[in-house]
Amino acid sequence: MKLLYSPASPYARKVLALAHERGLTGRITVATAATAPTGAAPDVTPHNPLGKVPALLLDDGTVLYDSRVICEYLDGLGDGPGLFPQGPARWDALTRQALGDGLLDAALLTRYERVLRPEAQRWAAWDAGQVAKITAALDRIEALVPAMPALDIGAVAIACALGYLDFRFPELAWREGRPASAAWYAAFSARPAMAATAPRG
Amino acid sequence: MKLLYSPASPYARKVLALAHERGLTGRITVATAATAPTGAAPDVTPHNPLGKVPALLLDDGTVLYDSRVICEYLDGLGDGPGLFPQGPARWDALTRQALGDGLLDAALLTRYERVLRPEAQRWAAWDAGQVAKITAALDRIEALVPAMPALDIGAVAIACALGYLDFRFPELAWREGRPASAAWYAAFSARPAMAATAPRG
Numbered sequence: 001m002k003l004l005y006s007p008a009s010p011y012a013r014k015v016l017a018l019a020h021e022r023g024l025t026g027r028i029t030v031a032t033a034a035t036a037p038t039g040a041a042p043d044v045t046p047h048n049p050l051g052k053v054p055a056l057l058l059d060d061g062t063v064l065y066d067s068r069v070i071c072e073y074l075d076g077l078g079d080g081p082g083l084f085p086q087g088p089a090r091w092d093a094l095t096r097q098a099l100g101d102g103l104l105d106a107a108l109l110t111r112y113e114r115v116l117r118p119e120a121q122r123w124a125a126w127d128a129g130q131v132a133k134i135t136a137a138l139d140r141i142e143a144l145v146p147a148m149p150a151l152d153i154g155a156v157a158i159a160c161a162l163g164y165l166d167f168r169f170p171e172l173a174w175r176e177g178r179p180a181s182a183a184w185y186a187a188f189s190a191r192p193a194m195a196a197t198a199p200r201g
Numbered sequence: 202m203k204l205l206y207s208p209a210s211p212y213a214r215k216v217l218a219l220a221h222e223r224g225l226t227g228r229i230t231v232a233t234a235a236t237a238p239t240g241a242a243p244d245v246t247p248h249n250p251l252g253k254v255p256a257l258l259l260d261d262g263t264v265l266y267d268s269r270v271i272c273e274y275l276d277g278l279g280d281g282p283g284l285f286p287q288g289p290a291r292w293d294a295l296t297r298q299a300l301g302d303g304l305l306d307a308a309l310l311t312r313y314e315r316v317l318r319p320e321a322q323r324w325a326a327w328d329a330g331q332v333a334k335i336t337a338a339l340d341r342i343e344a345l346v347p348a349m350p351a352l353d354i355g356a357v358a359i360a361c362a363l364g365y366l367d368f369r370f371p372e373l374a375w376r377e378g379r380p381a382s383a384a385w386y387a388a389f390s391a392r393p394a395m396a397a398t399a400p401r402g
Binding site for chain 2 (some may be wrong): 049062095097099117121123125126133
């Protein structure tokens with residue numbers, strides 16, 4: 001299998017971290033691919049027309065995307081219990097994954113607004129609206145952390161989201177007033193799967 | 202169950218269309234809720250901190266989001282085979298769902314850029330980049346349509362995406378040069394589940 005990847009993409013990190021947790025990295029070739037929301041992504045678009053990483057190229061030519069689909073597929077290739085529970089715990093895990101991914105969606109849009117878009121075309125109300133989503137998501141995470149399972153796809157997604165805020169938005173100081181999240185993240189990000197996939201620009 | 206919904210949201214439509222297909226509408230109270238990417242969504246944020254619809258409030262107080270999570274949850278409540286296949290067909294269905302959702306992500310961003318954002322702050326390169334994703338996704342859909350299963354979550358997602366283009370981007374004329382998609386959509390959108398959930402502004 002070949003994973004189209006970027007070391008700065010938190011969604012791609014989620015996939016690679018899951019592959020580490022499930023002991024699958026030896027079966028995956030990681031290929032770094034450039035993407036941008038305003039430009040062509042010639043290494044990616046022929047596989048994923050949305051021009052985004054991650055995308056997973058299977059040996060039979062099938063292409064899977066996006067990160068949620070790839071994570072669940074890879075999870076099923078590992079031995080023993082995986083990170084996508086069945087039964088009632090599934091909906092809690094998947095909703096926490098959606099929370100982490102949604103925080104990231106807002107963070108990426110904020111990053112594009114502040115860094116990619118020419119200064120004269122930036123719109124403060126858009127920036128503020130996305131930051132409000134990030135803040136509300138962080139507050140929800142703070143409330144959820146005490147009851148969060150030790151490891152599932154929701155925990156990985158939330159950790160990738162918090163790691164992205166450290167990487168791109170240190171000035172947001174997300175730990176302030178959120179001691180439970182700070183302590184949980186300190187422990188979770190020490191897992192080998194997270195340490196091996198720390199973001200790089 | 203209570204579904205936080207908007208008649209203009211294509212993601213909320215996906216959920217309600219699935220509920221129709223699975224015979225579940227009698228068990229769901231639909232509550233219209235206002236959201237905007239730049240403003241508060243006081244009816245939604247207490248349930249989904251991301252401030253987006255759809256969100257599903259279960260009778261025990263649990264809240265599920267986003268549309269993918271809700272669709273899969275509801276699918277499991279219906280009788281008989283559902284729209285989320287197990288086995289090899291699952292990854293094809295989920296990747297087509299991601300394709301439809303990804304087309305919608307680009308279309309929503311284009312809509313916000315063209316309608317919501319003040320004219321002086323619009324950025325042509327952003328608009329062009331999102332339209333390029335829409336176009337590439339449409340071309341992929343045209344290639345996939347001949348082999349698409351009659352009904353699964355991927356088909357519903359793609360139909361909701363094409364319906365949104367009709368609703369908000371008629372000038373895009375997505376049918377031009379895509380006869381297979383046009384014929385497929387004409388048939389699929391006549392399903393009672395799709396007709397009952399046609400977008401309204």
